[in-house]
Amino acid sequence: xxxxxxxGHDTSVVRMExxxxxxxxxxxxxxxxxxxxPREVVALVGDNGAGKSxxxxxLTGVYTPTGGQIYxxxxxxxxxxxxxxxxxxxxxxxxxxxxxxLMSITRNFFLGRELVSKIGLIRWLRLRxxxxxxxxxxxxxxxxxxxxxxxVEKLSGGERxxxxxxxxxxxxxxxxxxxxxxSALSVAETRKVLTYTLNAKERGLSVIFITxxxxxVFMVADRYTLIRHGKLVGNYAKGExxxxxxxxxxxxxxxx
Amino acid sequence: xxxVAVWRKGARGxxxxxxxxxxxxxxxxxxxLCWLFVPxxxxxxxxxxxxxxxxxxGTIAIGVTLLMISGEFDLSVGSLVAVGGYLYAxxxxxxxxxxxxxSLAILVPAALGALNGLILIWxxxxxxxxxxxxxxxxxxxxxxxxxxxLVETLEDLTIYDIFNGRLDVLSNLAEGANFRTSLxxxxxxxxxxxxxxxxxRYGNHVxxxxxxxxxxxxxxxxxxxxxxxxxxxxxxxxxxxxxxLFSQFKSVRVTTGAGIELSAIAAAVVGGALLSGGxxxxxxxxxxxxxxxxxxxxxxxxxxxxxxxxxxxxxxGVTIVGxxxxxxxxxxxx
Numbered sequence: 001x002x003x004x005x006x007x008g009h010d011t012s013v014v015r016m017e018x019x020x021x022x023x024x025x026x027x028x029x030x031x032x033x034x035x036x037x038p039r040e041v042v043a044l045v046g047d048n049g050a051g052k053s054x055x056x057x058x059l060t061g062v063y064t065p066t067g068g069q070i071y072x073x074x075x076x077x078x079x080x081x082x083x084x085x086x087x088x089x090x091x092x093x094x095x096x097x098x099x100x101x102l103m104s105i106t107r108n109f110f111l112g113r114e115l116v117s118k119i120g121l122i123r124w125l126r127l128r129x130x131x132x133x134x135x136x137x138x139x140x141x142x143x144x145x146x147x148x149x150x151x152v153e154k155l156s157g158g159e160r161x162x163x164x165x166x167x168x169x170x171x172x173x174x175x176x177x178x179x180x181x182x183s184a185l186s187v188a189e190t191r192k193v194l195t196y197t198l199n200a201k202e203r204g205l206s207v208i209f210i211t212x213x214x215x216x217v218f219m220v221a222d223r224y225t226l227i228r229h230g231k232l233v234g235n236y237a238k239g240e241x242x243x244x245x246x247x248x249x250x251x252x253x254x255x256x
Numbered sequence: 257x258x259x260v261a262v263w264r265k266g267a268r269g270x271x272x273x274x275x276x277x278x279x280x281x282x283x284x285x286x287x288x289l290c291w292l293f294v295p296x297x298x299x300x301x302x303x304x305x306x307x308x309x310x311x312x313x314g315t316i317a318i319g320v321t322l323l324m325i326s327g328e329f330d331l332s333v334g335s336l337v338a339v340g341g342y343l344y345a346x347x348x349x350x351x352x353x354x355x356x357x358x359s360l361a362i363l364v365p366a367a368l369g370a371l372n373g374l375i376l377i378w379x380x381x382x383x384x385x386x387x388x389x390x391x392x393x394x395x396x397x398x399x400x401x402x403x404x405x406l407v408e409t410l411e412d413l414t415i416y417d418i419f420n421g422r423l424d425v426l427s428n429l430a431e432g433a434n435f436r437t438s439l440x441x442x443x444x445x446x447x448x449x450x451x452x453x454x455x456x457r458y459g460n461h462v463x464x465x466x467x468x469x470x471x472x473x474x475x476x477x478x479x480x481x482x483x484x485x486x487x488x489x490x491x492x493x494x495x496x497x498x499x500x501l502f503s504q505f506k507s508v509r510v511t512t513g514a515g516i517e518l519s520a521i522a523a524a525v526v527g528g529a530l531l532s533g534g535x536x537x538x539x540x541x542x543x544x545x546x547x548x549x550x551x552x553x554x555x556x557x558x559x560x561x562x563x564x565x566x567x568x569x570x571x572x573g574v575t576i577v578g579x580x581x582x583x584x585x586x587x588x589x590x
Contacts, residue, residue: 082473082474082476083476086476092474094470094471094474098471098474099468099471100463100464100467100468100471100472100534101467101468101534102463102467102530102534102535103460103463103464103467103534107460107463107464110460111460111461111464111471111472111475111477112461112472112475112476112477113475113476114457114460116456116457123456123457124451124455124456125455125456125457125460127455
């Protein structure tokens with residue numbers, strides 16, 4: 001996982017160095033390094049409470065790190081809010097808080113980035129255009145919806161995940177973070193979400209896939225980053241480890 | 257697909273898309289029943305009475321609905337009606353400036369609304385509790401400042417006619433009909449706020465903040481600021497209701513507007529708003545207000561021995577529960 005090219009130039013999409021996060025006296029992250037390269041699907045693996053979410057929340061601007069440095073596309077950055085993370089091109093799809101169930105697909109798709117026209121003080125949403133863009137954009141990555149005006153509550157868990165992924169792609173994400181995207185899905189729906197993940201990679205995105213279910217991630221991950229008790233266990237390339245190896249490393253049954 | 261099937265599919269689609277289909281159907285059924293069976297109901301006089309009685313609660317219900325969609329409650333609006341009423345009364349009477357009167361009667365309740373929102377954000381106490389407190393505090397402060405005096409006037413100012421005078425164009429249609437200009441103000445507000453809610457970015461964020469605050473926040477919506485703005489609007493509309501009220505009755509007392517907040521919440525719920533937030537419409541709440549007003553008039557005119565005219569509250573209670581059951585049934589089916 002060498003992110004330097006021949007000239008010693010940093011080619012990584014994101015590089016987090018020596019990240020420390022303390023909540024009061026509790027140390028959630030203790031000097032973790034984490035790198036994602038272009039067009040790479042990285043599985044961030046660890047047990048519940050290992051520090052996966054904390055690390056990601058630092059990357060998405062929800063938490064401020066106690067120590068360490070983040071580089072985005074080689075430049076040192078400070079990410080102070082989710083809005084700043086999005087401005088950089090970091091899009092996150094959360095497990096259950098991705099969409100507003102009582103709102104339509106279109107209104108969810110454009111939430112916070114609505115298309116608005118105005119004449120003087122009067123402003124209005126360009127709903128028809130937003131419907132059309134939503135439908136086209138979802139179709140492009142292989143998602144068919146009956147109507148973009150349909151409420152999200154009518155959709156299945158997998159459809160909701162795919163719409164959230166489609167939204168991230170539409171708005172030009174460079175780095176897509178999927179937080180436990182498959183943990184509540186059926187086998188068939190999991191397969192679909194994994195397909196969209198690969199589609200995203202083919203379109204040139206990098207993906208961080210957070211999970212504690214290694215079976216799901218085996219299909220798509222190029223590399224695994226394992227963390228345990230707030231510390232980096234190690235980085236492993238695809239094929240380097242078996243299911244059992246990873247399971248042992250997650251639980252600490254075997255030392256790295 | 258047969259024509260019938262297409263029609264049924266279309267009808268079901270309409271029910272699914274429109275949150276007001278259920279409430280509207282209920283209003284029409286109740287109105288027809290009253291029309292057929294209630295003596296003296298079939299007159300422009302009683303219909304104008306229903307409409308005029310609905311305008312004040314209707315104006316309050318707009319702000320209350322907006323807040324309920326965003327996931328919050330405002331129980332202090334009844335007190336703010338009295339605050340607005342006093343400020344308007346004191347500043348219009350005895351040659352005061354109408355501009356100053358109207359500005360104060362709207363801006364002071366708006367500021368008190370902002371205070372509701374800020375307390376909510378600073379303390380994270382549920383707005384139901386915050387406004388249950390400020391509801392008494394605002395009315396208590398009013399009691400102190402006004403020394404509890406009833407304020408009334410016999411003056412006949414143009415400004416009173418503008419805000420809530422007789423609407424002669426409609427009222428002259430029939431003997432005893434009493435349509436008032438507050439109806440036009442209400443309709444204007446309903447159109448504006450329904451537009452804001454369904455056709456602007458702000459409205460989109462109101463639904464999102466109530467439906468799933470974490471998702472809204474994650475998409476960059478400033479949920480806290482949005483809620484404070486909703487409270488400001490609710491306060492301003494309460495002050496405006498005070499203006500309409502004093503313009504019509506030419507009197508205001510410390511207890512004015514007491515209980516109107518509960519009627520407004522009831523109307524919003526009857527009109528399809530969810531107590532948990534994320535759903536509702538201004539049209540729906542207007543229908544809710546009209547439904548309650550129609551039932552009130554119907555019950556009073558029926559003059560039933562076991563439901564005296566001043567016990568219509570019981571009937572209103574039955575409607576609220578009934579309408580809510582019907583709404584959730586429609587919601588599940590669609």
